Amino acid sequence: MNIASYIQHTFGTNEPLPFEVKQHSFAKKHIITNIGDVEQNIYYLTSGIVEAAMLKDGDERIVDFFFPGQFFAAYTSFLTRKAADVYLRCLTDCTIEAMPYQHLTDAYKTSLITNQLGRHLTETVYLARTQREKDFLTKSAEQRYIELLQNRPEIIEQIQVNKVAKYLGIHPESLSRLRKEINT
Amino acid sequence: MNIASYIQHTFGTNEPLPFEVKQHSFAKKHIITNIGDVEQNIYYLTSGIVEAAMLKDGDERIVDFFFPGQFFAAYTSFLTRKAADVYLRCLTDCTIEAMPYQHLTDAYKTSLITNQLGRHLTETVYLARTQREKDFLTKSAEQRYIELLQNRPEIIEQIQVNKVAKYLGIHPESLSRLRKEINT
Numbered sequence: 355m356n357i358a359s360y361i362q363h364t365f366g367t368n369e370p371l372p373f374e375v376k377q378h379s380f381a382k383k384h385i386i387t388n389i390g391d392v393e394q395n396i397y398y399l400t401s402g403i404v405e406a407a408m409l410k411d412g413d414e415r416i417v418d419f420f421f422p423g424q425f426f427a428a429y430t431s432f433l434t435r436k437a438a439d440v441y442l443r444c445l446t447d448c449t450i451e452a453m454p455y456q457h458l459t460d461a462y463k464t465s466l467i468t469n470q471l472g473r474h475l476t477e478t479v480y481l482a483r484t485q486r487e488k489d490f491l492t493k494s495a496e497q498r499y500i501e502l503l504q505n506r507p508e509i510i511e512q513i514q515v516n517k518v519a520k521y522l523g524i525h526p527e528s529l530s531r532l533r534k535e536i537n538t
Numbered sequence: 539m540n541i542a543s544y545i546q547h548t549f550g551t552n553e554p555l556p557f558e559v560k561q562h563s564f565a566k567k568h569i570i571t572n573i574g575d576v577e578q579n580i581y582y583l584t585s586g587i588v589e590a591a592m593l594k595d596g597d598e599r600i601v602d603f604f605f606p607g608q609f610f611a612a613y614t615s616f617l618t619r620k621a622a623d624v625y626l627r628c629l630t631d632c633t634i635e636a637m638p639y640q641h642l643t644d645a646y647k648t649s650l651i652t653n654q655l656g657r658h659l660t661e662t663v664y665l666a667r668t669q670r671e672k673d674f675l676t677k678s679a680e681q682r683y684i685e686l687l688q689n690r691p692e693i694i695e696q697i698q699v700n701k702v703a704k705y706l707g708i709h710p711e712s713l714s715r716l717r718k719e720i721n722t
Contacts, residue, residue, distance in 0.1 A: 410675070430668050433661055439672075462654065469653035470646065476660040477617055480667070484614050487671060488623075491594070 355423050357398045357451050365470055372465040373457035379449050386442040386450070393432035395452035396475065398425050402448030403512060407520075408440045416521040418482070419445075419509050425475050445513070495524045499532050539607050541582045541635050549654050556649040557641035563633050570626040570634070577615035577622055579636035580659065583608055586632030587696060591704075592624045600705040602666070603629075603693050609659050629697070679708045683716050 355363075357375050362368045376395075380386065386404065387393050397404075404420040406428075417440060420426040428438035432455060461468035489498055499522060503510055509518060515533075519526040539547075541559050546552045560579075564570065570588065571577055581588075588604040590612075601624060604610040612622035616639060645652035673682055683706060687694050693702060699717075703710040 430665060433665060462657070464650070466648070466650045466653060469650060469657050473646070473653050473657035473660060476657060476664055480660055480664045481614060481617060483664070483668065483671075 356400055357453065360398065360423070361467060361471060364474065365467060367467055369467060372468055373453055373461040376452045376454065377449070378452060380444045380447070382444055382446050382448075384444045384448070386444065387428045387431075387438055388441050389439060390437045391428070391431070392435055393428040393438055394455050396425060396427045396429075396432060396458065397442075398451040398453075399423070400449045400451060402450075403445040404448060404450075405443050405445050405517065406440050407443065414520055415523070416517055419513060419517075419521065421508055421512075425478075429476075429479055445517075490523065495522055495528065496532055498522055499529065500536065503536075540584055541637065544582065544607070545651060545655060548658065549651060551651055553651060556652055557637055557645040560636045560638065561633070562636060564628045564631070566628055566630050566632075568628045568632070570628065571612045571615075571622055572625050573623060574621045575612070575615070576619055577612040578639050580609060580611045580613075580616060580642065581626075582635045582637075583610065584633045584635060586634075587629040588632060588634075589627050589629050589701065590624050591627065598704055599707070600701055603690075603697055603701075603705065605692055605696075609662075613660075613663055629701075674707065679706055679712065680716055682706055683713065684720065687720075 358368075358371060361371070380402075386397065389409065399420050399422050401422050404426060406417045406420070406426065407414050408417060409415070418426070426442065428440050428442060430436075431438035431440075458468065458472065462472060489501070493501070502518075502522070509521070513521075515529060516526045519529040522529065524532075542552075542555060545555070564586075570581065573593065583604050583606050585606050588610060590601045590604070590610065591598050592601060593599070602610070610626065612624045612626060614620075615622035615624075642652065642656065646656060673685070677685070686702075686706070693705070697705075699713060700710045703713040706713065708716075
């Protein structure tokens with residue numbers, strides 16, 4: 355899957371894309387966008403795993419993991435053209451497609467499919483963000499772990515425990531204990 | 539200002555709107571959307587003030603205030619078609635315009651301007667939500683009050699103190715103390 359086939363599948367059109375898509379290959383540990391950068395692209399992951407993380411009081415907080423078939427970006431920075439407070443890092447070797455800011459912004463002026471895509475992506479990040487905020491306010495760590503296991507098993511299966519713990523906002527030892535309790 | 543003139547002003551087009559807009563007048567205290575409802579519209583406020591609030595452990599938390607010229611909705615419910623966890627209430631007599639869900643969704647399939655509007659509104663709520671979340675994590679109540687005074691003075695001027703306190707997440711007495719300190 356790539357951006358063109360994602361659009362075809364989601365919106366049922368195979369008209370040519372009215373913006374440029376750039377291909378990149380990055381090695382494991384490469385930082386795609388760093389804290390302080392202004393985000394220049396929206397990315398689509400074609401292979402590999404990417405994490406989005408931020409620093410709070412010097413500690414790393416993992417905000418999300420991305421798998422092939424997902425879009426990602428330091429989206430607040432992309433929209434506001436201000437410095438990002440999040441970084442995007444390759445957890446494995448990755449191949450991605452990038453839609454540059456200026457190309458997208460130009461296409462937004464006249465292109466139906468580009469606006470459909472932009473609206474759809476923004477709705478998706480809005481819902482993900484509000485759901486995560488709500489989960490942290492209303493659910494225990496155990497509940498959040500069980501739901502992660504049900505809804506996004508690829509995170510539990512493919513990401514190392516200390517990173518999953520940082521994503522759930524708990525100590526790695528607490529997560530190991532939870533895993534044992536649930537597996538017995 | 540109304541939805542048609544907002545679109546004309548923001549996107550520089552005066553083509554006829556490809557969706558229905560319904561006019562409503564509501565009395566003070568009317569609840570436009572309640573907790574448990576599925577949101578049926580996106581609203582545009584033409585006159586009056588509306589608050590969006592939720593309940594946490596039985597206490598009211600005010601999430602936002604809307605003034606004329608702003609769009610609002612229980613947007614997560616609108617997008618997911620699930621029960622709202624927020625309510626929208628008129629703080630004064632209000633006149634609003636409403637864009638019904640089915641009309642918008644149909645127009646999204648073919649209309650450039652409707653997708654431009656939907657993308658723009660979603661970007662706006664996304665940025666407002668992430669900014670508010672960040673403010674609560676990183677700024678003191680005093681900082682948040684000072685920024686409210688600078689950025690949205692209409693809230694301080696037109697909304698009663700106990701509601702502003704619920705919006706800032708502090709006790710009304712703390713807010714009164716802050717106001718005195720800042721005014722002296």
